[in-house]
Amino acid sequence: GQQLNQSPQSMFIQEGEDVSMNCTSSSIFNTWLWYKQDPGEGPVLLIALYKAGELTSNGRLTAQFGITRKDSFLNISASIPSDVGIYFCAGTNTGNQFYFGTGTSLTVIP
Amino acid sequence: EAGVAQSPRYKIIEKRQSVAFWCNPISGHATLYWYQQILGQGPKLLIQFQNNGVVDDSQLPKDRFSAERLKGVDSTLKIQPAKLEDSAVYLCASSPRTTYNEQFFGPGTRLTVL
Numbered sequence: 001g002q003q004l005n006q007s008p009q010s011m012f013i014q015e016g017e018d019v020s021m022n023c024t025s026s027s028i029f030n031t032w033l034w035y036k037q038d039p040g041e042g043p044v045l046l047i048a049l050y051k052a053g054e055l056t057s058n059g060r061l062t063a064q065f066g067i068t069r070k071d072s073f074l075n076i077s078a079s080i081p082s083d084v085g086i087y088f089c090a091g092t093n094t095g096n097q098f099y100f101g102t103g104t105s106l107t108v109i110p
Numbered sequence: 111e112a113g114v115a116q117s118p119r120y121k122i123i124e125k126r127q128s129v130a131f132w133c134n135p136i137s138g139h140a141t142l143y144w145y146q147q148i149l150g151q152g153p154k155l156l157i158q159f160q161n162n163g164v165v166d167d168s169q170l171p172k173d174r175f176s177a178e179r180l181k182g183v184d185s186t187l188k189i190q191p192a193k194l195e196d197s198a199v200y201l202c203a204s205s206p207r208t209t210y211n212e213q214f215f216g217p218g219t220r221l222t223v224l
Contacts, residue, residue, distance in 0.1 A: 042201050043153065
């Protein structure tokens with residue numbers, strides 16, 4: 001089946017640092033979504049992207065829809081302890097099928 | 111506004127037993143989704159309902175998994191018989207329309223098959 005690969009798999013950063021993570025696909029996607037999942041909870045949508053090249057911000061979070069439509073990036077600026085969690089990309093391909101990525105686990109050290 | 115409710119939160123069964131999960135979506139949400147999330151992986155969409163009709167069940171292992179949404183509101187997901195590899199968190203989500211970016215997820219049911 002479709003695979004959305006995220007990197008890095010895990011990150012350990014100091015509070016206040018900026019974070020970058022990305023998501024790549026072997027095929028073209030029409031939408032990209034970024035979610036955060038806390039332990040014992042379902043994913044919560046952070047940012048949605050709808051067209052190639054689009055750059056969207058939500059507070060300290062910024063995400064971009066890659067020009068090739070096969071990748072997306074998420075940046076978190078000035079990280080804080082509550083940013084800890086697992087970040088998932090997700091998206092719909094040209095067949096309108098929906099997939100989640102493999103996840104990036106973020107640990108913020110105070 | 112109440113969120114998506116799921117029960118039970120945890121379930122432990124032995125292989126070859128049957129199990130059922132229940133989901134109550136956000137009031138008024140026409141679309142309901144079931145996902146399987148294996149530890150360390152992202153959620154995988156199993157089935158999507160629009161009201162009480164199935165929109166997509168292409169990734170549902172139909173030999174052992176079944177789901178229904180009889181009145182277009184609550185839904186149940188059943189596994190019969192369970193296998194060890196079915197151990198996972200089963201997430202339910204709902205949205206007002208068939209648009210993935212409007213999904214709200216429930217807390218999930220953690221299934222352990224021994």
